[in-house]
Amino acid sequence: MIPEALVVDRGVSAGDSWLTVDPAKVHDALSALKDEGYSLLVFLTCVDHLLDSSRNWPARYELLYELRNLETREQVRVRAFVDGDPPHIDSVHDLFPPANWDERETYDMFGVVFENHPDLTRILMPDDWVGHPLRRDYPVGGEVVEFSEEHETWQTAPEKA
Amino acid sequence: MTTEIGQGITVDRTGETGAFGGELLTVNFGPHHPSTHGVLRLVVDLDGEQVKRIKPVIGYLHTGIEKQMEALRWQQGVVVTDRHDYLSPPINNLAYALAVERLMGVEVPPRAQALRVIMCELTRLSSHLVWMGTSGLELGAMSMLMYCFRDRDTIMDMNEEISGFRMHTSYIRPGGVFADATPRFLDMLDRFTAKTMTKNVDEYEALLTDNPIWRRRTIGIGRLSAEDAKVLGATGPMLRGSGVAWDLRKAMPYSGYENYDFEIATSDLCDCYGRYLVRIKEMRESVKILRQALDRLPDGPINVDDRKMLPPPREELETSMEAVIHHFKLFTEGYSVPPGDVYVAVESGRGENGCYISSDGTHKPRRVKFRSASFVNLQALERMALNHFIADMIAIIGTADTVLGDCDR
Amino acid sequence: MGIEALAESLGQNFLTTTLGKLVGWGRGNSVWPAQFGLACCAIEMIATATAGVDIGRFGSEAFRASPRQSDLMIVSGRVSQKMAPILRTIYDQMPEPKWVISMGACASTGGVFNNYALLQGVDKIVPVDVYIPGCPPRPEDLLNALMILQERIKAQGILPRQ
Numbered sequence A: 001m002i003p004e005a006l007v008v009d010r011g012v013s014a015g016d017s018w019l020t021v022d023p024a025k026v027h028d029a030l031s032a033l034k035d036e037g038y039s040l041l042v043f044l045t046c047v048d049h050l051l052d053s054s055r056n057w058p059a060r061y062e063l064l065y066e067l068r069n070l071e072t073r074e075q076v077r078v079r080a081f082v083d084g085d086p087p088h089i090d091s092v093h094d095l096f097p098p099a100n101w102d103e104r105e106t107y108d109m110f111g112v113v114f115e116n117h118p119d120l121t122r123i124l125m126p127d128d129w130v131g132h133p134l135r136r137d138y139p140v141g142g143e144v145v146e147f148s149e150e151h152e153t154w155q156t157a158p159e160k161a
Numbered sequence B: 001m002t003t004e005i006g007q008g009i010t011v012d013r014t015g016e017t018g019a020f021g022g023e024l025l026t027v028n029f030g031p032h033h034p035s036t037h038g039v040l041r042l043v044v045d046l047d048g049e050q051v052k053r054i055k056p057v058i059g060y061l062h063t064g065i066e067k068q069m070e071a072l073r074w075q076q077g078v079v080v081t082d083r084h085d086y087l088s089p090p091i092n093n094l095a096y097a098l099a100v101e102r103l104m105g106v107e108v109p110p111r112a113q114a115l116r117v118i119m120c121e122l123t124r125l126s127s128h129l130v131w132m133g134t135s136g137l138e139l140g141a142m143s144m145l146m147y148c149f150r151d152r153d154t155i156m157d158m159n160e161e162i163s164g165f166r167m168h169t170s171y172i173r174p175g176g177v178f179a180d181a182t183p184r185f186l187d188m189l190d191r192f193t194a195k196t197m198t199k200n201v202d203e204y205e206a207l208l209t210d211n212p213i214w215r216r217r218t219i220g221i222g223r224l225s226a227e228d229a230k231v232l233g234a235t236g237p238m239l240r241g242s243g244v245a246w247d248l249r250k251a252m253p254y255s256g257y258e259n260y261d262f263e264i265a266t267s268d269l270c271d272c273y274g275r276y277l278v279r280i281k282e283m284r285e286s287v288k289i290l291r292q293a294l295d296r297l298p299d300g301p302i303n304v305d306d307r308k309m310l311p312p313p314r315e316e317l318e319t320s321m322e323a324v325i326h327h328f329k330l331f332t333e334g335y336s337v338p339p340g341d342v343y344v345a346v347e348s349g350r351g352e353n354g355c356y357i358s359s360d361g362t363h364k365p366r367r368v369k370f371r372s373a374s375f376v377n378l379q380a381l382e383r384m385a386l387n388h389f390i391a392d393m394i395a396i397i398g399t400a401d402t403v404l405g406d407c408d409r
Numbered sequence C: 001m002g003i004e005a006l007a008e009s010l011g012q013n014f015l016t017t018t019l020g021k022l023v024g025w026g027r028g029n030s031v032w033p034a035q036f037g038l039a040c041c042a043i044e045m046i047a048t049a050t051a052g053v054d055i056g057r058f059g060s061e062a063f064r065a066s067p068r069q070s071d072l073m074i075v076s077g078r079v080s081q082k083m084a085p086i087l088r089t090i091y092d093q094m095p096e097p098k099w100v101i102s103m104g105a106c107a108s109t110g111g112v113f114n115n116y117a118l119l120q121g122v123d124k125i126v127p128v129d130v131y132i133p134g135c136p137p138r139p140e141d142l143l144n145a146l147m148i149l150q151e152r153i154k155a156q157g158i159l160p161r162q
């Protein structure tokens, strides 16, 4: 069982159960869950909540770990909220080997730095790329096309990013 | 290590020696290489001809799909989902559509579910056919390419009949499907499942299963034990080829798969040949599912009856002002999805393709993440190819069936 | 042997043409594409080479793995920023004369992906001779493009490309 001390919050979203943990303890929490039987990390990603007024977010970046128990077929989503530029969090590649590339991708796309990662380099973008494309203040880019007013306004970054 | 080979002429060497006293040689393989199934690049350390280390370098097909989806409205996003795993477009559509539907709290009518299953299974067939054709080509069975693409073309014709498009059908959409099956489509499907495909799968087996060259090049090559496959997170034929009966269609059924009678194809061989057998078996099972879906195709609507999500039918537009308003709203600003997040996983030809959506309640997604099978399966490549000859690596990459569009998104 | 006797002995067996036409005819009917698949369009490119459509009828079935042996680059798919320098290298490695077909919406304009990751049109880095619209274009479209290209090659003869 995952110790209750590690859990900050829990709930259900559209049928998926989730729990929030303290970002400093994410490694402990995931290893507790792994011992509990959640042996597969389905994916790991990040959501940027910049200027999102729909809910109250504790921090800008939300790290997500989707875990699955292959025997009981249960899934749980672990959230951890981090702030800062760049945000830091512990790597979990030693618990779940597939996290290795997922973490590299998250670093590439969001600039989240995973501590103790063996090879934290860009994976999808060229090595000399500047910026982290999936952050919300990074423009979509491309070229301006006629009749796509929406696209153009979206390209300008929000006022205070 | 720098060695001087002549006066003032130096070369840099790794300085590592292999088992036979020779030097380890670092070779670049790809991204423009005929047998990497696209633009995969591998940096391989070789001891003689033996592979000692592999470092896959990906990203050469990075399309920015996830960012693009954030800039598109919910109903526009479907078009982009087609193009990420380009060998199984309807399956990607399905993952996205199911995720949006779960967030909206709607469920599509039974006929739509059956049509979705039909399209997914057709795509699985065509994906396996493309895999078999190209892998056959790489391992010296050129005729496979011709035969497999013949059947793929039949499937493309069916796609065209039902959706108007060969490859990227965008047929499955949040709220239902694009159009009802035409009588001609059902006819084609009937012929395809009853005669063409059953006969042709036998033909493929006759060409490959006992083919000595094919067996030599795949049996015992690229072993991946069940434990390793599980730890490395492999899914799809990679996992089933190692003897683990895990198929999302059975394990966590979606879109009414629980109503169909089929078996999970597995093989205990754990090697390239095992993966091949799994795919052949899966093709037979797909035909079985198609047959059942066709025989039991329920009547009824093909879309949810929700004017806030899908445009009203044409006839209604002429008589109802309300319908016109809904229509206008849908096509100028789209619909919005309640805040929340959801993850839906579906089984594609390559493994678990999932879609994670986070919505902030606006008419565009906050974040869409595709969990792609190729991305994870590719990480097992080093485990499989270690200590094999470089020529065997082709077989291993081939049977891993990575689609780089899926991997890089 | 007089000139008449020579003409006699050759009979009907010769034909006069300009060197340009001869070279154009030869080049046009043996265009060897580089085997260079990028994305979804590449699957349709493979389909063009198979029995149903059979690009071999137009002399282009010999897909070459090495750019050194090919005259035609079919850019079949989206070109990412990371791939662009490699694509240009491959183009530079091809011997003259060489031609480029930009297959599909992505290669021609970026297609549905108007974003940071893709090159918005491959014509930014290599000169393109024929564009094929479609996403993906049908195999027949590729054949049509090849035929258009052949007309051009034949008209060009031995003159260097403008």
Ligand code: SF4
Binding pocket: B083, B086, C039, C040, C041, C076, C077, C078, C103, C104, C105, C106, C107, C111, C134, C135, C136, C137
């Ligand atoms: S044009 Fe369409 S089919 Fe071709 S590469 Fe682009 S998205 Fe794929």
